[in-house]
Amino acid sequence: MSPVTALRSVPAVPDLSRESEVLARLARVVSEGPSSCVCVRSRSQHQLNAMDIDSGLLAIPLQGLKRVREGEGWSTFVPGEIILVPNARKIDMQNVPDERTGNYVAVAIALCAEAVTAARGLVPPQLHGKGEPGAIGRVTLADMAQELLDWCEAMARGDEVRARYVLVGILLKLHASGHTGVLAEPVATLAARIRIMIAANPAREWSSSDVETELATSGATLRRRLAEEGTSLRQVLADARLSYALNLLLTTRLPIKSVAARVGYASPSSFVKRFAERYGVEPSNVGGT
Template sequence: MKHEAPSLPNGAFLRQRGRACFHRLVSTMPVLVQVRSGTKVVVVRDTSLRLLAGEFGLLPDHRPMTMENIPKSPQNYEARVLPIPRSLFEETYLRVGCITPPRTAVPMKARDLPVEAVALFDFCSSPERLATLPAAVASVRLMELITWFALGGAILGERGDLLLQDRLRQMIEKDPAYDWTSGHAARSFHMSEATLRRKLAAENTSFTETLSDTRMTRALALLHTTTLPVAHVALAVGYDSPSQFAVRFKERFGVNPRDVRGDPDIIERIGTEVARIGRDEISVEQ
């Protein structure tokens, strides 16, 4: 089978200070996750998954999820996350042969992973380590990890046809800071703006709503996994005004951006210092 090689995933370490529940989160790629501290609860429709510290799970793509991260005092909630392109799951299942994907994609727990699989997850979820491998070798490692998860009971279900809003989300996610308009989207999907509006309305959404939600979801990921100052996170998702960004973020998730992180004041200072050093280096080079 000849296909286009998927880009390598970018694993990350996720931190959250207080207990928070995030509704209608949508990932454009399936995600492997290990809870390191605290508890994660994920609900997709009538299916609920509860992961305790040390446990592994598989979260589906393009399914609205309610996700609650619960710290165990006095520690932060912490987890390792590894998004992997769906095409690698599908190729893995096809090659292994004995794995039958469920008809519906729901969150699943991977049980009784051996030490080899745990070590492989640690390796693959560290971007600086996975990047040392040739792309073809890295893909094989990821397929091995997918196989271990499947043997542990975590198999990615079928996705079905993407909705227009899913395709729009994928497009925006490639560059959330871009000044996207409905005209851009309509031309990309080879339809008129009126048709775009009508089809999105049939899916109970709109261009503006999908754009905002995609940006806020990306902002939440950046707050969870980086030390970027909040002002820089705002810029990264298309907001010139940090205050306007904070208002939109709280409207979407019910918490302030600075309250998401563990030790937010310390992280904010570290992020600001890193950003300042970066600007100084650029000035020197110029």
């Protein structure tokens, strides 16, 4: 079964007033810039190829359409639907502005490791998804309306502990409805560990010896393990920097020159070239500027 045909949806009569309330509350909360979610804005349609998703997330279009591809075909999501990415993976993504307003706006809520660990502790190990990552899922906003409103309320109060508690409930509800991949055992790759390390200081001139010291490993072991994962340190470093740059472009109005500097590129033109090679789109076509 392909990832597209595996998308799940629970038939229901939509409560449009309820959906509108949730969308409005989400828009209000993300405008205040909470650290637990990301607001993505754009005024031009663009496609991002092989985008790294480092953890599970809920992506919710507020204006415009989001198209996602994992495998063969594209799936389209509209306001009133939630894209569930159960766990870390690479996906292709298109952001399409609303025809009336000319804007694309979406919120992405990370299914943080703390919430996943807590939820896993409440479910018998044999029900954790059998180690399978699961396909990208489709969830109606109505199915998660109360949970999202609770999350918005917690975030509006600045209570991130309560917000994580709500996420635990969301994870358990998703798991019970058949999206077992949200509690699957995470795959701890060396490349992922290095990407997290680089993301903490992307402008640093990282060398192989720096990474070896941070990970307390030898150069030979580092090269061997990355080769087993089908990558190299050079590729991981480039991906980590460009992924951080992509996040800045999607969530801020920083000029390209500033984004390039923040991720360690002295030459903006070199950054533009590498970014376009990596994602299939120039950075000027990404984001809301």
